[in-house]
Amino acid sequence: MTATARTRSGVGLAARLLVALAVVLVTAAVTAWVVGAAVGPRLFHEHMVKAGLDDHDAAVVHAEEAFRAASTTAAALALVAAAIAATAASLVVARRIAGSLDAVAAAAADLGAGDYGVRVPTSGLGAEFEQLTTSFNALADRLEESQHLRERLLADVAHEIRTPVATIRGYVEAITDGVQELDATTADVLLGQAERLSRLARDLAAVTHAEAGDITLDLEPIQPEELVDAAVHAWAERAATAGVDVRSHAERPLPAVRVDHNRMAQVLDNLLANALRHTPSGGRITLRASRRDDQVCLEVSDTGTGIAAEHLPHVFERFYRAETARDRDSGGSGIGLAISKALVEAQGGTIHVASPGEDGGATFTITLPAAAEA
Numbered sequence: 001m002t003a004t005a006r007t008r009s010g011v012g013l014a015a016r017l018l019v020a021l022a023v024v025l026v027t028a029a030v031t032a033w034v035v036g037a038a039v040g041p042r043l044f045h046e047h048m049v050k051a052g053l054d055d056h057d058a059a060v061v062h063a064e065e066a067f068r069a070a071s072t073t074a075a076a077l078a079l080v081a082a083a084i085a086a087t088a089a090s091l092v093v094a095r096r097i098a099g100s101l102d103a104v105a106a107a108a109a110d111l112g113a114g115d116y117g118v119r120v121p122t123s124g125l126g127a128e129f130e131q132l133t134t135s136f137n138a139l140a141d142r143l144e145e146s147q148h149l150r151e152r153l154l155a156d157v158a159h160e161i162r163t164p165v166a167t168i169r170g171y172v173e174a175i176t177d178g179v180q181e182l183d184a185t186t187a188d189v190l191l192g193q194a195e196r197l198s199r200l201a202r203d204l205a206a207v208t209h210a211e212a213g214d215i216t217l218d219l220e221p222i223q224p225e226e227l228v229d230a231a232v233h234a235w236a237e238r239a240a241t242a243g244v245d246v247r248s249h250a251e252r253p254l255p256a257v258r259v260d261h262n263r264m265a266q267v268l269d270n271l272l273a274n275a276l277r278h279t280p281s282g283g284r285i286t287l288r289a290s291r292r293d294d295q296v297c298l299e300v301s302d303t304g305t306g307i308a309a310e311h312l313p314h315v316f317e318r319f320y321r322a323e324t325a326r327d328r329d330s331g332g333s334g335i336g337l338a339i340s341k342a343l344v345e346a347q348g349g350t351i352h353v354a355s356p357g358e359d360g361g362a363t364f365t366i367t368l369p370a371a372a373e374a
């Protein structure tokens with residue numbers, strides 16, 4: 001980039017610095033010369049006269065001549081010394097600045113060409129350059145991270161698509177070869193796999209929009225107890241069928257929260273679906289709404305299989321499933337919690353998970369700021 005800029009304007013940094021210093025030097029020399037020529041001999045002459053010497057004395061004329069010559073020589077020597085020092089200083093400074101700029105420019109070019117591992121070393125050229133290298137390296141970190149995420153996302157999506165497509169293909173081939181009949185069971189399998197692909201497409205679109213902050217939120221003050229009661233109501237029947245008890249507890253009074261009713265219902269829906277999927281018959285799912293200082297906590301806890309410590313930090317990642325085989329059989333693609341997290345954060349809240357481990361149940365806690373009292 002510097003090279004292009006240099007060729008475009010034709011003059012490099014060192015030359016510009018040298019020209020600037022030359023201008024300063026010439027200005028200083030001319031000023032010193034003019035002032036020296038106008039003031040120096042006159043002052044010298046006045047001192048001679050004050051010392052009682054005659055104006056026209058040959059010794060005085062000679063001394064004044066010597067003074068002028070000495071002044072001229074001293075000024076010329078000072079000018080040459082200053083010019084040499086200025087040239088050396090500008091070359092050293094320009095070389096160091098240009099070296100650091102070139103390093104940043106080369107790294108930016110590498111980054112642009114897709115080398116996300118490139119970083120710029122600190123230059124030791126002062127605060128501004130430190131700021132430049134720090135910002136550049138932070139930018140490179142972000143790009144590298146999003147590149148890794150993109151690669152992983154693509155690999156995950158490819159992996160998710162492969163299984164249902166292979167199943168559909170296997171069945172269709174078997175039907176075409178007359179090995180398999182297209183009966184109700186086969187149609188169910190095919191539809192189930194097609195539905196899995198549709199849900200993957202839907203979830204991917206949802207998580208992409210939510211994580212990019214590209215969602216319209218209809219924020220309004222809502223009482224937290226309304227949210228938990230509605231969620232329990234929506235899941236009561238499915239839980240009863242699975243032999244799981246679902247109930248809600250809400251502290252009263254609770255301050256309202258400013259959220260999008262539908263989005264928050266979607267988050268609780270995801271958490272309840274997970275809880276029910278991981279809680280065997282005879283278990284219990286509890287939804288709690290409580291106050292913690294000026295925040296409101298919504299908690300979904302279950303007495304189910306729990307989450308092992310090594311999986312806990314990852315459950316909010318896209319496509320992460322703690323127990324791959326079983327979760328895949330039950331149809332989850334591992335996106336539900338990633339969507340939930342993005343939605344909660346878009347509404348100004350946070351979401352956390354805690355679990356004592358295998359078979360200890362799991363608790364998901366959403367923390368939302370209490371809405372300002374009207």
Ligand SMILES: Nc1ncnc2c1ncn2[C@@H]1O[C@H](COP(=O)(O)OP(=O)(O)OP(=O)(O)O)[C@@H](O)[C@H]1O
Pocket residue numbers: 203270274275276278302304305306307315316320321322323327331332333334335336337338361362
């Ligand atoms: N209540 C829970 N108890 C035990 N494990 C859980 C619980 N909730 C989530 N998990 C673990 O976290 C993983 C990620 O959950 P997430 O909701 O993101 O995906 P999923 O439920 O597998 O699929 P999807 O929600 O996309 O249908 C799950 O696969 C499961 O292993």
Ligand SMILES: [Mg+2]
Pocket residue numbers: 270273274332334335336337
């Ligand atoms: Mg889920």
